[in-house]
Amino acid sequence: MFHAIGSEYAGDVKGINNYLGAGSYEVRKKVAPKLEVCSAIWTFFYNDDEHTSNSNAPIVNHEIDIEIPGRPGPGNVDIDFDQALLNTWVGEVEYTLGYITLPNCLDDDQFHTWRFDWHTVASNRRVDFFLDGEFIRTATTHIPTYAGRLWLGAWFPNG
Numbered sequence: 001m002f003h004a005i006g007s008e009y010a011g012d013v014k015g016i017n018n019y020l021g022a023g024s025y026e027v028r029k030k031v032a033p034k035l036e037v038c039s040a041i042w043t044f045f046y047n048d049d050e051h052t053s054n055s056n057a058p059i060v061n062h063e064i065d066i067e068i069p070g071r072p073g074p075g076n077v078d079i080d081f082d083q084a085l086l087n088t089w090v091g092e093v094e095y096t097l098g099y100i101t102l103p104n105c106l107d108d109d110q111f112h113t114w115r116f117d118w119h120t121v122a123s124n125r126r127v128d129f130f131l132d133g134e135f136i137r138t139a140t141t142h143i144p145t146y147a148g149r150l151w152l153g154a155w156f157p158n159g
């Protein structure tokens with residue numbers, strides 16, 4: 001059962017719980033039309049087993065994020081639909097935030113196709129991001145290597 005503050009949905013969570021590895025991921029979706037809502041697509045693997053039993057072991061958090069609306073830099077300022085965050089994580093503090101200005105404004109109530117190609121070969125680890133078939137960014141640092149679950153959702157950063 002899933003229930004979050006502000007959620008009116010009280011049914012069972014539905015979906016596929018498989019862990020998925022490197023490859024191409026594509027989602028066609030509309031962005032929530034309010035600046036107070038973050039429309040997101042992300043892969044997620046998290047393990048703190050060794051960390052909780054041994055304080056010297058790092059938390060394993062492997063994640064690739066697409067978050068809209070975004071901002072042009074650190075701090076929660078100048079957030080708008082002309083920006084997105086395209087992030088990569090390999091730990092709690094080992095991450096790269098990818099600030100990007102988008103080629104078109106996404107509060108247009110239209111479906112858009114988001115894609116990322118995740119490459120884990122050691123000699124060329126990277127994540128390439130695309131919007132509506134157009135390349136928009138490559139991340140080359142903090143590239144996940146653990147398979148993760150694919151998530152789609154909306155969250156409320158200031159809630």
